[in-house]
Amino acid sequence: xxxxxxxxxxxxxxxxxxxxxxxxxxxxxxxxxxxxxxxxxxxxxxxxxxxxxxxxxxxxxxxxxxxxxxxxxxxxxxxxxxxxxxxxxxxxxxxxxxxxxxxxxxxxxxxxxxxxxxxxxxxxxxxxxxxxxxxxxxxxxxxxxxxxxxxxxxxxxxxxxxxxxxxxxxxxxxxxxxxxxxxxxxxxxxxxxxxxxxx
Amino acid sequence: xxxxxxxxxxxxxxxxxxxxxxxxxxxxxxxxxxxxxxxxxxxxxxxxxxxxxxxxxxxxxxxxxxxxxxxxxxxxxxxxxxxxxxxxxxxxxxxxxxxxxxxxxxxxxxxxxxxxxxxxxxxxxxxxxxxxxxxxxxxxxxxxxxxxxxxxxxxxxxxxxxxxxxxxxxxxxxxxxxxxxxxxxxxxxxxxxxxxxxx
Amino acid sequence: xxxxxxxxxxxxxxxxxxxxxxxxxxxxxxxxxxxxxxxxxxxxxxxxxxxxxxxxxxxxxxxxxxxxxxxxxxxxxxxxxxxxxxxxxxxxxxxxxxxxxxxxxxxxxxxxxxxxxxxxxxxxxxxxxxxxxxxxxxxxxxxxxxxxxxxxxxxxxxxxxxxxxxxxxxxxxxxxxxxxxxxxxxxxxxxxxxxxxxx
Numbered sequence: 001x002x003x004x005x006x007x008x009x010x011x012x013x014x015x016x017x018x019x020x021x022x023x024x025x026x027x028x029x030x031x032x033x034x035x036x037x038x039x040x041x042x043x044x045x046x047x048x049x050x051x052x053x054x055x056x057x058x059x060x061x062x063x064x065x066x067x068x069x070x071x072x073x074x075x076x077x078x079x080x081x082x083x084x085x086x087x088x089x090x091x092x093x094x095x096x097x098x099x100x101x102x103x104x105x106x107x108x109x110x111x112x113x114x115x116x117x118x119x120x121x122x123x124x125x126x127x128x129x130x131x132x133x134x135x136x137x138x139x140x141x142x143x144x145x146x147x148x149x150x151x152x153x154x155x156x157x158x159x160x161x162x163x164x165x166x167x168x169x170x171x172x173x174x175x176x177x178x179x180x181x182x183x184x185x186x187x188x189x190x191x192x193x194x195x196x197x198x199x
Numbered sequence: 200x201x202x203x204x205x206x207x208x209x210x211x212x213x214x215x216x217x218x219x220x221x222x223x224x225x226x227x228x229x230x231x232x233x234x235x236x237x238x239x240x241x242x243x244x245x246x247x248x249x250x251x252x253x254x255x256x257x258x259x260x261x262x263x264x265x266x267x268x269x270x271x272x273x274x275x276x277x278x279x280x281x282x283x284x285x286x287x288x289x290x291x292x293x294x295x296x297x298x299x300x301x302x303x304x305x306x307x308x309x310x311x312x313x314x315x316x317x318x319x320x321x322x323x324x325x326x327x328x329x330x331x332x333x334x335x336x337x338x339x340x341x342x343x344x345x346x347x348x349x350x351x352x353x354x355x356x357x358x359x360x361x362x363x364x365x366x367x368x369x370x371x372x373x374x375x376x377x378x379x380x381x382x383x384x385x386x387x388x389x390x391x392x393x394x395x396x397x398x
Numbered sequence: 399x400x401x402x403x404x405x406x407x408x409x410x411x412x413x414x415x416x417x418x419x420x421x422x423x424x425x426x427x428x429x430x431x432x433x434x435x436x437x438x439x440x441x442x443x444x445x446x447x448x449x450x451x452x453x454x455x456x457x458x459x460x461x462x463x464x465x466x467x468x469x470x471x472x473x474x475x476x477x478x479x480x481x482x483x484x485x486x487x488x489x490x491x492x493x494x495x496x497x498x499x500x501x502x503x504x505x506x507x508x509x510x511x512x513x514x515x516x517x518x519x520x521x522x523x524x525x526x527x528x529x530x531x532x533x534x535x536x537x538x539x540x541x542x543x544x545x546x547x548x549x550x551x552x553x554x555x556x557x558x559x560x561x562x563x564x565x566x567x568x569x570x571x572x573x574x575x576x577x578x579x580x581x582x583x584x585x586x587x588x589x590x591x592x593x594x595x596x597x
Contacts, residue, residue, distance in 0.1 A: 022395075023395050025344070026394060026395070027344055027394075027395075028346065028391060028392035028393065028394050029392045029393050029394070030343075030348070030349070030350050030351050030392050031343070031344050032395075033350075034323070034343055034344070034350055035344075037320070045249075049248070054251055055248055055249060055251060056249065056250050056251030056311075058249075059249075059250070059308060059313045059317040059320075059321065060313070060317070062314045062316055062317060065316045065317065065320065066316065069316070076395065079397055080395075080397030083397070136335060137331070137335075137341060137344070138344070139340050
């Protein structure tokens with residue numbers, strides 16, 4: 001159940017983030033669908049690929065496809081409620097997708113007893129995969145290489161799960177909320193990691 | 200039989216489109232092979248990956264490899280018959296690859312009774328995958344995000360097949376021809392989809 | 399045994415090459431890890447994907463993960479021993495990764511009796527995959543499309559293996575050394591392949 005809810009949350013959030021970038025890039029209606037679907041299912045595709053779920057399983061998720069289709073269409077036709085805060089909206093929805101898929105990736109790695117470092121890497125790669133595809137397709141530098149802290153929050157989700165701290169659904173959703181808040185705060189307060197010292 | 204012919208048509212067309220972009224980008228001989236092969240087999244690779252054919256099967260397609268090798272070599276050494284209409288030649292061969300792989304993706308999704316929306320998405324993703332890889336490798340914005348109508352023609356092929364309208368080989372080749380013509384016409388007449396209204 | 403040693407050599411070399419590009423691009427500490435891991439395991443991932451090893455096997459390589467983590471951390475915190483010759487260091491480590499993974503790809507293709515052209519292509523794709531991912535993520539034109547000779551050395555490794563010339567571990571390491579030297583010489587002496595004649 002938690003798995004399905006995380007899938008829905010992550011899919012919706014990444015679909016919106018792709019659609020908002022399509023607004024910024026002035027794509028046409030179909031470009032909206034392509035970038036929205038790529039982000040929403042690219043994340044899941046990379047997750048499936050990396051953790052060994054047969055990739056073709058995504059074709060059976062017709063309810064998730066319908067949700068994404070509906071969400072993208074809605075964003076395209078609804079008035080521009082993002083005007084003036086498009087950039088921060090993209091950060092928020094990307095953060096939700098990042099957190100949801102990072103948790104799924106870590107949970108999956110846990111389910112076949114992968115070592116801690118693998119659980120953490122699974123969280124990073126599955127969390128940031130959809131957004132990376134989205135940014136590469138749109139010709140942008142992936143968020144993961146922006147200056148504010150990004151992937152470390154996905155890694156934290158992976159660590160928390162890998163250390164066995166997240167035993168219940170409630171804790172899972174709490175973790176999701178914390179990761180989203182920390183990511184949004186990273187951009188808002190411009191938190192940075194150290195750079196290379198010896199330039 | 201139709202499957203093999205579509206594979207050959209799609210492989211040749213995408214190999215040529217990659218080679219012509221290598222001309223535009225002034226790559227060397229090996230760059231021609233890399234971009235030609237990437238486009239020709241990247242499409243098939245993504246198709247295999249997404250529809251669950253074991254990816255390593257591509258290594259057994261040695262006749263397709265030979266065909267692609269021959270085609271790329273021919274384009275490199277033959278006189279420049281594309282001069283003055285290189286851009287439109289790229290559009291044409293990309294369109295043929297798009298249509299051939301879109302039809303294959305849709306047929307494959309049909310073969311395991313995927314729902315209509317999945318058949319359509321399979322057509323879009325498998326049709327545009329090779330070209331997307333090609334454009335990303337060459338550092339270009341993928342054609343699918345250009346202004347003229349692109350992926351919607353792959354989607355139409357998927358819909359026609361998903362609705363069960365394409366029952367014979369003849370209809371398959373007719374569909375291929377129509378998709379190519381519509382894509383070429385989209386560029387020639389600059390057909391556009393609506394953009395976002397509320398900028 | 400040779401397989402494991404090639405894995406370790408390729409992983410370390412690609413991890414360093416990714417980290418050095420992170421220095422050039424002024425990424426933060428986490429950017430170092432991301433680009434280092436992407437390059438080191440992206441190559442292996444593409445290799446696994448293309449030759450049919452289940453992709454999720456990479457999660458079990460925890461010793462390789464630790465090696466990569468250690469190497470990247472070391473490069474980040476150690477003084478800048480690359481200063482003034484960063485560009486040539488990147489070329490060198492990329493060459494080592496290219497050669498190691500090309501040999502692995504070719505050996506694997508050989509192990510299921512793939513035809514010669516497939517062995518050669520496997521060498522090219524698995525050798526250059528990690529570096530391609532790295533360059534695309536960092537927003538650069540992949541080295542394979544630079545002017546000096548690159549992929550042809552991976553192809554040569556594939557040909558040598560495909561023709562059955564490399565029967566012992568010693569010959570494997572000799573081949574590795576020769577490929578690295580030839581690649582470094584290509585950049586140093588600016589060896590080029592012919593370009594398109596009919597511009």
